[in-house]
Amino acid sequence: VQLVESGGTLVQPGGSLRLSCEASGLAFNKYTFGWFRQAPGKERVGVSCISSTGRTNYGDPVKGRFTISRRNAANTVFLQIDGLKPEDAAVYYCAAVFDYSGSPYCPPDNMGYWGKGTQVTVSS
Secondary structure (H helix, E strand, C coil): CEEEEECCCEECCCCCEEEEEEEECCCHHHEEEEEEEECCCCCCEEEEEECCCCCEEECHHHCCCEEEEEEHHHCEEEEEECCCCHHHCEEEEEEEEECCCCCCCCCHHHCCEECCCEEEEECC
């Protein structure tokens, strides 16, 4: 199984970008995917989660600004980020877990597969 994130870059505050996570080696449409982020000196935290059925949830700091989606035909999960803030700067990771429940439930300790991350920098 391989998860490969892309799309991280330097963005000005207030800007937007879209992260992608391309998965291989698993039955994509049977997995729940989550986006996590880790800022320097801080723990990795969950950002958003999408179930195999497309149900979603979001962490409070990103509600209304981040949108998670998936394209099963392309084995890809996306994270649209709008209204970037300096505190959004982090390495963003994609992770996957088999979806037994159909619920967007992504506790970090339960995620079975992880990508290597993509860096998002927010600076003017």
